[in-house]
Amino acid sequence: xxxxxxxxxxxxxxxxxxxxxxxxDPEAHIRTENFTVFTTSPVPQTATQSFTQEFTAPAxxxxxxxxxxGTTVELRINDRLVKTLxxxxxxDVKYISVADFDFDGFQDIxxxxxxxxxxxxxxxxxxxxxxxxxxxxxxxxxxxLTKVGDDKTLVEEQDDGYIDRFIIYQWDGNRLKKYxxxxxxxxxxxxxxxxxxxxxxxxxxxxxxxxxxxESTSEAAETAQ
Numbered sequence: 450x451x452x453x454x455x456x457x458x459x460x461x462x463x464x465x466x467x468x469x470x471x472x473x474d475p476e477a478h479i480r481t482e483n484f485t486v487f488t489t490s491p492v493p494q495t496a497t498q499s500f501t502q503e504f505t506a507p508a509x510x511x512x513x514x515x516x517x518x519g520t521t522v523e524l525r526i527n528d529r530l531v532k533t534l535x536x537x538x539x540x541d542v543k544y545i546s547v548a549d550f551d552f553d554g555f556q557d558i559x560x561x562x563x564x565x566x567x568x569x570x571x572x573x574x575x576x577x578x579x580x581x582x583x584x585x586x587x588x589x590x591x592x593x594l595t596k597v598g599d600d601k602t603l604v605e606e607q608d609d610g611y612i613d614r615f616i617i618y619q620w621d622g623n624r625l626k627k628y629x630x631x632x633x634x635x636x637x638x639x640x641x642x643x644x645x646x647x648x649x650x651x652x653x654x655x656x657x658x659x660x661x662x663x664e665s666t667s668e669a670a671e672t673a674q
Contacts, residue, residue: 509527511555512526513526513555513556513558514528515545515558517540517542520536520538521533521534521536522560526580532573534573536560536563537563540560541561544561544568544594545558545559545561546559548597550574551588552601553574555577557572557573557574557575558573559573559594572588572589574588587623587624587625590625593605593607601620602619602628604617611634612633613632613633615631616629626649627649627653627655628648629649630646630647630648630649631647632644632645636662639662641664643660643661643662644660
């Protein structure tokens with residue numbers, strides 16, 4: 450009899466406990482017993498900023514130097530060897546020129562041919578995506594040393610003893626085009642210094658735009674009076 454009463458008491462206790470859990474607030478159960486809540490509600494923007502912000506690492510400064518070792522020219526970036534150029538002659542350092550010839554923000558190098566006084570030579574431009582110095586086809590078409598001018602222009606100077614010539618180039622994308630040319634010479638007709646100014650159209654056709662004639666010393670004195 451006592452055994453039967455004990456079983457009955459246990460069953461009654463289980464039923465009462467079950468009823469008690471049914472009366473509990475489900476949300477209270479979640480708050481107190483579960484620490485991970487899955488929801489489809491949008492997360493506030495402030496909560497995701499730390500995960501979506503883009504991080505850009507500072508670009509490494511690229512310092513270009515070169516060294517001569519007999520007939521070898523070593524090209525270095527940040528003192529790390531990038532390219533070695535071997536020649537059968539020793540380039541004359543007086544005619545080696547370093548400048549940003551293609552205006553991409555990186556230094557390039559012009560190395561003269563054996564005949565240094567001719568002004569002809571090789572153009573090697575630095576390509577950061579390849580970390581390499583490559584011959585530039587457009588500059589090699591000029592094949593002569595140019596100086597960096599104003600407004601991102603390149604200036605080629607030619608002097609044959611009779612005509613002092615300056616040719617100005619500009620980059621158009623990856624193409625290098627002639628923009629302007631001046632030729633200064635002494636005319637055999639009036640024995641005065643003439644400067645012819647030429648311009649170029651989009652196809653590279655040359656046309657004479659103006660001629661400036663320099664006054665002689667005596668004419669300038671008469672004009673001043």
